[in-house]
Each structure stands twice: as structure tokens, then as C-alpha cells.
Amino acid sequence: MAEKQTSANRLENNSWLAKLIPEWILTYDTSRLPADIIAGLVVGILVIPQSLGYAVLAGLPPVYGIYASIIPVLVYAWVGSSNIQAIGAVAITAIMTASSLHGLAIEGSVQYAMLASLLALMMGFILWLAGKLKLGWIMQFISRGVSAAFVSGAAVLIFVSQLKYVTNIAVSGNTLPGYATSLLTQLTTFHLPTFIIGGVSFTLFMLNRYASHWLWQSWLPPAQAKWVGRLFPLVVVIVAIALSHFGQWSNQGIRIIGEIPSGLPMLVVPKFDSLSQVATLLPTAGLMALIVFVSSSSVASTYARMRGEKFDANKELQGLGLANIAGGFSQSFPVAGGFSRTAINADSGAKTPLASLVTVLIMVATLLALGNIIAPLPYALLGAMIMASILSLIDVETFKTALKTDRLDALSFAATFLGVLSFGLNVGLVIGIIVSFAGLIWQSSQPHIAVVGRLEGTEHFRNIHRHDVITYDNLLIMRVDESLFFGNSQSVYNQIKEALNQHPKAHELVLIMSSVNHIDLTAQEMLITLNRELKATNKRLHYSFIKGPVMDIIEQTPVITELSGRLFLSTMQAITLLTDNDRHNDIYPTIQKREFE
Numbered sequence: 001m002a003e004k005q006t007s008a009n010r011l012e013n014n015s016w017l018a019k020l021i022p023e024w025i026l027t028y029d030t031s032r033l034p035a036d037i038i039a040g041l042v043v044g045i046l047v048i049p050q051s052l053g054y055a056v057l058a059g060l061p062p063v064y065g066i067y068a069s070i071i072p073v074l075v076y077a078w079v080g081s082s083n084i085q086a087i088g089a090v091a092i093t094a095i096m097t098a099s100s101l102h103g104l105a106i107e108g109s110v111q112y113a114m115l116a117s118l119l120a121l122m123m124g125f126i127l128w129l130a131g132k133l134k135l136g137w138i139m140q141f142i143s144r145g146v147s148a149a150f151v152s153g154a155a156v157l158i159f160v161s162q163l164k165y166v167t168n169i170a171v172s173g174n175t176l177p178g179y180a181t182s183l184l185t186q187l188t189t190f191h192l193p194t195f196i197i198g199g200v201s202f203t204l205f206m207l208n209r210y211a212s213h214w215l216w217q218s219w220l221p222p223a224q225a226k227w228v229g230r231l232f233p234l235v236v237v238i239v240a241i242a243l244s245h246f247g248q249w250s251n252q253g254i255r256i257i258g259e260i261p262s263g264l265p266m267l268v269v270p271k272f273d274s275l276s277q278v279a280t281l282l283p284t285a286g287l288m289a290l291i292v293f294v295s296s297s298s299v300a301s302t303y304a305r306m307r308g309e310k311f312d313a314n315k316e317l318q319g320l321g322l323a324n325i326a327g328g329f330s331q332s333f334p335v336a337g338g339f340s341r342t343a344i345n346a347d348s349g350a351k352t353p354l355a356s357l358v359t360v361l362i363m364v365a366t367l368l369a370l371g372n373i374i375a376p377l378p379y380a381l382l383g384a385m386i387m388a389s390i391l392s393l394i395d396v397e398t399f400k401t402a403l404k405t406d407r408l409d410a411l412s413f414a415a416t417f418l419g420v421l422s423f424g425l426n427v428g429l430v431i432g433i434i435v436s437f438a439g440l441i442w443q444s445s446q447p448h449i450a451v452v453g454r455l456e457g458t459e460h461f462r463n464i465h466r467h468d469v470i471t472y473d474n475l476l477i478m479r480v481d482e483s484l485f486f487g488n489s490q491s492v493y494n495q496i497k498e499a500l501n502q503h504p505k506a507h508e509l510v511l512i513m514s515s516v517n518h519i520d521l522t523a524q525e526m527l528i529t530l531n532r533e534l535k536a537t538n539k540r541l542h543y544s545f546i547k548g549p550v551m552d553i554i555e556q557t558p559v560i561t562e563l564s565g566r567l568f569l570s571t572m573q574a575i576t577l578l579t580d581n582d583r584h585n586d587i588y589p590t591i592q593k594r595e596f597e
Contacts, residue, residue, distance in 0.1 A: 022078055022079065022353070024083065024352045024353055024354075028352065028354070032351035032352060032354075033354070034227075035230065035349040035350065035351050035355075036349075036350055036351050036352055036354040036355040036358065037354075037355075037358055038230050038231060038234065038348060038349060039230075039345050039348035039349050039350035039351075039355040039358075040350070040354070040355040040356065040357065040358020040359045040361070040362065041234055041358060041359075041362060042233050042234050042237070042344060042345075042348040043086055043341055043344050043345050043348065043350075043355065043356075043359045043362075044358065044359040044360075044361070044362025044363060044366075045234070045237055045362060045374060045377070046233075046237065046341075046344060046382055046385055046386075047069065047086070047088060047338075047341050047344075047359070048066065048257060048260070048362075048363070048366055048374065048377075049257040049377065049379055049382050050065075050089075050340070050341070050382060050386070051065030051066055051068065051069050051088060051089050052065045052066070052257065052260070053065070054068075054089035054090065054091060054093075054094040055068070055089060055094070055333070057091065057094040057095060057098065058089070058093075058094040058095075058097040058098050058116065058333050059097070059098045059101060059107035059108065059112060059116075060097075060107075060108065060112070060113055060116055060333060061108060061113070061261075062260075062261075063260065063261045063367075064089075064113065064116075064331060064332070064333060065088075065089045066260065066363050066366060066367055067265040067330065067331045067332050068088055068089040068327060068332040068333055068335050069088040069089065069335075069359070069360070069363050070264075070265060070330070070360055070363050070364060071265065071326045071327060071329075071330040071332065072087060072088070072323040072324065072326055072327040072330075072332055072335045073086075073087055073088060073323070073356050073359065073360050073363075074326075074356075074357070074360055075319075075322050075323045075326040076319050076320070076322075076323040076353075076356070077353035077354075077356040077357055077360075078353075079315070079318060079319045079322055079323075080315070080316065080319030080320070080323070080353065081300060081311055081312045081313070081315040081316035081319055082299075082300035082303065082304065082311070082316070082337070083304075083307075083309060083350075083351065083352050083353060084303055084307075084342065084345050084346050084350045084351075084352075084353075084355065085296065085299060085300045085303070085337045085342050085345075086337070086338055086341040086342045086344070086345040086350075086355075086356060086359065087296070087320070087323060087335050087336060087337050087338065087356075088335050088338055088341060089333065089335060089338075090295075090335070090336045090337075090338045090339070091158070091161070091174075092291060092292075092295065092336065092425050092426075093288060093292065093333070093334040093335060093336050094333075095174060096284060096287075096288050096291075096334070097116055097119060097333050097334055099284075100119060100280075100281060100284035100288075101115050101116060101119070104277060104280065104281075111271075111273075113331065113333075114268075114270050114271050114272065115270070115272065115277065115281070116333035116334075117268070117270040117327070117328045117329070117331060117332060117333065118270035118271075118272055118277075118278070118281065118328065119281050119284070119285055119288075119333065119334055120324045120325075120327045120328040120332055120333050120334045120335070121270055121324070121325055121327075121328025121329070122278070122281060122282065122285035122328075123285040123286075123288050123289045123292065123324050123334050124320070124321045124322065124323065124324025124325035124326075124327070124328060125321065125325060126285060126286055126289040126321070127289050127292070127293060127317050127318075127320045127321030127324065128317070128318055128321025128322055128325060129321070130289070130293070130317045130321070131314050131315070131316075131317030131318030131319075131321055132318065134314050135314070135317065136312070136313025136314035136315075136316065136317055137313070138293075138313075141433075141436075141437075142294060142297075142298070142433065142436075143409055143412055143436045144398065144402075144409060145398065145399075145402055145406075145409035145410065145411075145412040145413035145416070145432075145436070146412050146413070146416045146429075146432040146433060146436050147294075147297075147298040147301070147302070148298075148302070148395040148398040148399070148413060149395075149399075149412070149413040149414070149415075149416035149417040149420070149432060150294070150295065150298055150416055150420060150425070150428065150429055150432060151295075151298045151299060151302055151339065151393050151395065152393065152394045152395050152396075152417055153416065153417045153418075153419075153420025153421050153425075153428055154295070154339050154393075154420060154425060155339060155343075155390045155391070155393040155394050156176070156394065156420075156421060157174070157175070157176065157179070157420065157421065157425070158339055158340055158386065158390050159386075159387050159390050159391065160176065160179045161179065162382075162383035162384075162386050162387045163179075163183065163383070164383070165194075165198065165255070165379040165380055165382060165383030165384075166194065166195060166197075166198025166199065166201075166202065166380050166383045166384055166387070167190055167191070167194065167195050167198065168189055168190060168191030168194040168195070168253075168255065169183060169186050169187060169189050169190050170182070170186045170189050171183050171186065174424045174425070175421065175422055175423060175424050176421040176422065177422065191253055191254070193249075193252055193253065193254055194253070194254050194255070194378075194380045195380075197240070197249075197254065197378055197380040197381060197384075198380035198381070198383055198384045199384075201236065201240070201380065201381045201384035201385065202384035202387055202388055204232075204236055205233060205236070205384060205385055205388035205389075206388050208229055208232045208233070209347065209388060209389075209392075212225065212229045215229075216228050216229055230348055230349040233347075233348060233385060234348075236381070237377065237381065240377065240378060240381045241373075241374060241376050241377050244256060244376035244377065244378055245376040249376065249378060250376070254378050254380065255378065255379045255380070256375060256376050256377060256378050256379065257374065257375060257377050257379065257382075258375050259371055259372060259375050260366055260367065260371035260374075260375070261367075261371070262367055262368060262369075262371060263367060264364065264367055264368070265330045265331040265332070266330075266331060267329055267330055268329065268330075268331060269329065270328055270329070287426075288334055291425070291426060291429065292320060292334070292336040292337075293316070293317060293320065294429060295336060295337065295339075295425070295429075296316065296320055296336050296337030297311075297313060297316050297337075299337050299338075299339055299342050299393075300316060300337055300342075301313075302393070302395075303342065303346055320336065320337075323335060339390060339393060340386040340389060340390050343386075343389035343390050343392060343393055344385065344386070344389045346392075347389045347392070398413065399413050399414070399417075408439035408440075408442075408443060409436075409439075411435060411439060412432055412435050412436040412439060413432075415431055415432055415435040416428055416429065416431060416432025416435070416436075419431035419432060420432075441487060444482065444485075444487050444488055445487045445488045445491055446488070446491055447480065447481060447482030447484075447488045447491060447492060448481040448482065449478055449479065449480055449481065449492060449495045449496070449499075450463040450464075450465075450478065450479045450481065451463070451464050451465075451476065451477065451478055451499055451503075452464060452469070452477050452478065452479050452512070452571075453467075453469030453470050453471040453477065454469055454470045454572075454575060455467065455469055455470075456468075456469070456470055459570070459571075459572040461477065461479070461512070461571050463479075472506075472575070472578075472579055473505045473506070474505060474506060474507050474508055474578070474579070475506055475508045475510065475574075475575070475578050475579060476499060476500065476503045476506035476508070476509050476510070477510045477512065477571060477574070477575075478496060478499060478509070478510070478511055478512065479511075479512040479514075479515070480492065480511055480512065480513060480515060480516055481515045482515065482516070483515075483516050483517045483518040483519070484516055484518070484519045484520065484523030484526075484527075485518065485519075485520045485522065485523055486520055486521075486522035486523070488523075489522050489523040489525075489526040490526070492523075492526065493526050493529075493530060496509070496511075496530060500539075506539075507538065507539045507540065508539070508540055508542060508565065508578045509534060509539065509540070509541050509542065509565075510542045510543070510544055510565075510568070510571065510574045510578070511541070511542070511543050511544070512544050512545055512571055513543055513544065513545055513546045513547070513550065514544075514545040514547070516546075516547070516550055517547065517549070517550065518549075518550065518553070519550055519553060519554055519559070524554060524557055524558075524559050527541075527559050528557075528558045528559055528562065531558075531559075531562060531563060531564055532562070534564060535564040539564075540564040540565035541563060541564055541565050542563075542565035542566055542567070542568060542574055542578070543563075543565075543567050543568070544567070544568040544569070544570060544571045544573070544574050545568070545569070545570060545571065546567060
């Protein structure tokens with residue numbers, strides 16, 4: 001009797017259907033359901049006031065923040081790359097939206113909202129197209145130090161930005177100096193009851209996160225302690241809403257999120273007055289697409305690495321793109337992966353995108369029925385939870401490791417981190433990328449070249465400064481450990497000449513080319529010059545182990561046609577022939593130029 005097919009196997013047989021349904025649904029483990037539901041509930045409740053605030057920051061009616069957390073979130077959950085990234089309205093897209101639409105329409109107007117949706121549509125199309133063209137490799141040029149520092153710097157700025165909620169001080173800005181200046185000039189607005197609520201909440205969240213071993217595990221079984229820890233933030237939220245409602249906290253000057261307008265977003269086609277508006281928005285849309293991709297990918301890849309999951313940059317591009325395209329038609333504005341909401345999602349135990357679907361249900365329920373119920377939620381508690389969650393994204397360990405093992409990456413980390421704090425996310429990211437590329441160029445311009453000798457009893461060759469090896473008076477063997485190009489050819493030439501000066505008895509120079517994958521025109525000219533100089537002083541240049549693709553480039557050039565020495569398949573062959581005095585004078589008339597791999 002044939003075995004009964006599982007639903008996943010049946011879907012796999014229908015390839016077109018399998019392509020439409022994401023893998024996480026086909027392979028969903030129901031044991032993850034409780035964790036996903038809890039995470040979705042926590043994120044859904046806590047990002048409501050945050051979403052309202054970001055909409056206002058973008059110059060839109062507050063309810064647009066909720067709209068941006070429905071259709072785009074559903075689309076990303078279906079096609080996105082990350083299992084736990086929570087997308088929606090974020091500070092950087094809100095700020096850039098307000099900046100790009102300034103002067104094009106009146107803030108809060110219908111036309112302004114249409115242009116915001118148009119901007120989301122344009123940015124989404126650029127992201128989607130980049131994904132289709134498989135441009136996710138761009139992330140490969142964002143070094144580990146830059147991405148970790150960008151996330152860490154953004155986390156610090158978000159942490160500081162939440163002070164306005166936990167202290168009632170009107171802190172504003174987009175850089176650390178800006179926030180500090182604002183804080184010092186607005187100290188008179190400090191509100192003690194708000195600070196008490198925020199401080200107590202922050203302490204509770206930090207204890208739950210970093211001291212759960214004695215807070216819960218000391219008196220509960222491990223399985224129960226885990227769930228108590230995950231449910232604890234939700235319990236704190238419910239208690240705070242109840243206390244706020246019965247204690248009339250709003251009458252005591254404590255800010256609460258208040259009543260939320262009802263009604264779901266409508267499906268509309270973004271309208272614009274003229275093509276000039278589209279042309280005006282296009283550069284901003286392109287820049288936002290790049291920043292959204294880098295920031296979202298940095299967060300998603302960081303958590304993927306922490307959780308041992310795969311991350312597909314091209315899939316991430318398409319997921320972000322389709323989410324913004326869908327948002328463009330559903331009264332949204334540009335969205336991205338949120339640092340704080342993703343941190344809360346992960347901290348609350350999310351396992352799959354199902355948590356985001358639960359969050360969407362909370363948003364829908366909020367618009368339809370729950371607006372009055374969550375209205376008493378104090379902003380101070382929201383800020384405290386974001387502050388506690390965001391701390392985990394400050395990646396000090398990567399910087400410590402870089403200091404020990406890769407000083408250039410440590411420099412890139414420091415430049416990016418300080419740039420983000422001092423000049424904001426956009427400029428900080430650009431500074432980090434520039435420093436990273438400058439370091440790469442400098443490193444490539446200083447290639448490692450070693451003088452090598454033979455390990456006794458073997459055919460292996462090692463650096464004379466690291467190993468006890470056999471050397472030869474008439475023979476200088478050097479290993480080139482980089483490809484040769486215009487940026488390092490002069491440095492290579494200088495190192496070779498210096499080595500020749502240190503070994504005046506050597507009349508035969510053998511360059512081991514096993515690590516050379518390319519030789520450009522400038523490097524070819526350098527090798528030709530080196531060969532001619534050696535020939536003029538009765539010395540000869542030889543090559544060993546030239547790779548086939550490299551030989552294809554230089555075979556018909558003077559690098560080979562004018563070579564004073566010969567080519568060797570191996571360095572051992574060079575040793576055998578160049579140190580054999582009986583044959584030494586007879587090897588040059590029969591140069592075998594095709595002896596290469």
C-alpha cells in the first residue's frame with residue numbers, strides 16, 4: 001500500500017504552486033507556534049505608538065504608520081529572506097520621506113500622502129529590479145566591520161532617541177551631538193512620574209533579559225522559565241495599560257498613545273501632478289533603496305548569523321522591493337527592516353515570519369476594535385522596551401576581535417561607528433564604505449612577498465624568516481602572494497630590488513607565481529623592466545608555476561618573449577636545474593615557454 005503523501009510533498013509535485021508558497025510554511029514546525037504568537041503579540045502592541053510617531057516624523061497623519069505595518073509586512077513575510085526581520089515604518093525612511101517631499105506638497109495633505117506612496121512605489125521597484133538583476137553581491141563590498149558598526153551606531157542613536165519617552169525631555173536630532181545639545185537645552189521639561197515608569201520598566205526588561213538565570217530559572221523548571229521570560233514583557237504591557245487606565249496617568253502629565261482612528265487602508269494608485277515630481281523624487285528613491293537595503297540586510301544577516309540561518313541578499317532585495325511596491329498601492333510610505341522592532345521580535349522568541357502575520361492581525365484589530373483598549377499605554381514603557389532590546393545590537397565583540405586579528409576592519413568599524421554617531425546614518429555609512437575601500441586599496445598596494453627556501457628532505461618551500469630552510473648562494477627564490485596590478489606593481493618591484501641587494505651573490509631570480517591570478521598592463525611593464533635590468537647585470541629572471549589563465553594573458557608579450565631565464569612547472573624543477581653546475585650553462589638556449597599549468 002502506497003504511503004500517503006504529505007501536503008509538502010504534494011506541493012513539491014506542483015512546482016508552480018511550490019514557488020508561490022514560501023518554504024517556511026511548507027516546513028513549519030507547530031512546536032514553534034506558541035513562540036511566534038507571543039512574539040507577534042508583543043511586537044504588534046509595542047510598535048503601534050512607534051509607528052504612529054514615525055508617520056508624524058514623515059509629515060503624514062499618524063494612522064499612516066499603522067497602514068505601513070499591514071500590507072507591506074504581509075508581503076515581506078511571504079517573499080522576504082529573513083525569518084524574524086520585522087519591517088515597517090522606520091526613522092531613516094521617515095526622515096528621508098519628509099526631506100524629499102518638502103516643498104512638493106503641504107504636509108498632512110492628500111497630495112502629500114500620494115507622493116509618499118509614490119516614493120515607496122519607486123523605491124520598491126528599484127529594490128525589486130536590483131534583486132532580479134542579482135545585485136545582492138553589493139553586500140559583499142560592505143565589510144563585516146562596516147555592517148556591524150552601522151548597526152551598532154544606529155542602535156546607539158535609537159537608544160538615545162527613546163529618552164524623550166522615558167524622561168519627557170524633548171530630545172530631537174539625528175546625531176549624537178544633536179541629541180546631546182537638545183537634551184541639555186530641554187532639561188526643564190523633565191517629568192519625574194514619566195521617568196519613574198520608564199526607569200522601572202527598563203530595569204524590569206533588563207533583568208528579564210540578562211538576569212533570568214536567577215530571576216526565573218532559580219525556582220522554575222527550564223522549560224517553564226523560558227516561557228515565563230518570553231511572556232514577561234507582554235505581562236508588563238498589560239499591567240501598565242491597566243494601571244494607566246485606572247490610575248488616570250494621562251491626567252498626571254504622563255503621555256499615552258491615545259485613541260487611534262478606525263478603518264483599514266484603501267487600495268489606491270499613487271497620483272502625481274507632473275513628471276517633474278517623479279524626476280525630483282527619483283534620486284532620493286535610489287539613495288533610499290541603497291540605504292534601506294544595506295540597513296535591512298545588516299540587521300537580517302546579523303540575526304541570521306546569530307541563529308545559524310541562511311541569508312540570501314537577492315531574495316532580501318526582492319522581498320523589500322515587493323513590500324514597498326505593495327505599500328505604494330495601500331496608503332503606505334517607504335518601509336524597511338526596523339532595528340528596534342526586529343530586536344524586540346527576536347527578543348520575544350520569534351521563530352518564523354508567522355510572528356509578523358500575528359503582528360499584522362494586531363494592527364488590523366487595532367484599527368477596527370482595539371484602539372480604545374490600548375489607548376492608555378504609556379510611551380515611557382514603549383521607550384524602555386526599545387532601549388532594553390536595542391542594546392543587543394551594539395556589537396562590541398566584533399570590534400574587539402578586529403583589533404586583535406584585522407586592524408583595517410577595526411579602523412573601518414571605528415570610522416563607521418563614529419561617523420554614524422557624529423553625522424547621522426547616511427553620512428556615517430558612506431564614511432565607513434570609503435574607509436573600508438581605502439583600506440582594501442592600501443592593503444592591495446602592499447602585497448606580501450617572501451624570500452623562500454626549501455625544507456630539508458621535502459619539495460616544500462617556506463619563508464626563510466619563519467622556517468629553518470635550505471638556501472642557495474647563486475639562487476634567490478621569491479614567492480609573490482598577490483595578483484599584480486597597477487596599484488601594487490611598484491611596491492612589488494621595490495621589494496624585489498631590495499631582496500636582490502641583500503643577496504648580491506644571487507645571479508638567478510625565480511619568482512613563484514602560484515598565487516598570482518592576474519597581471520595587468522602596468523604590472524607587465526614592471527616585469528619587463530625588471531627582466532631588462534637583470535639581463536644588463538648578467539642576471540636572469542625565471543618564473544615557476546604560472547597559472548594557465550595568467551599565461552594566456554602574457555604569453556605573447558615581452559614578459560615571456562624577452563624573458564632572460566625560463567619557465568618552470570615547479571620550483572623544485574628550478575632548484576634542480578639552476579643549481580646543477582654541469583648543466584647550468586646549457587639550459588638557456590632551450591627555454592620551454594609552454595611549461596605551465
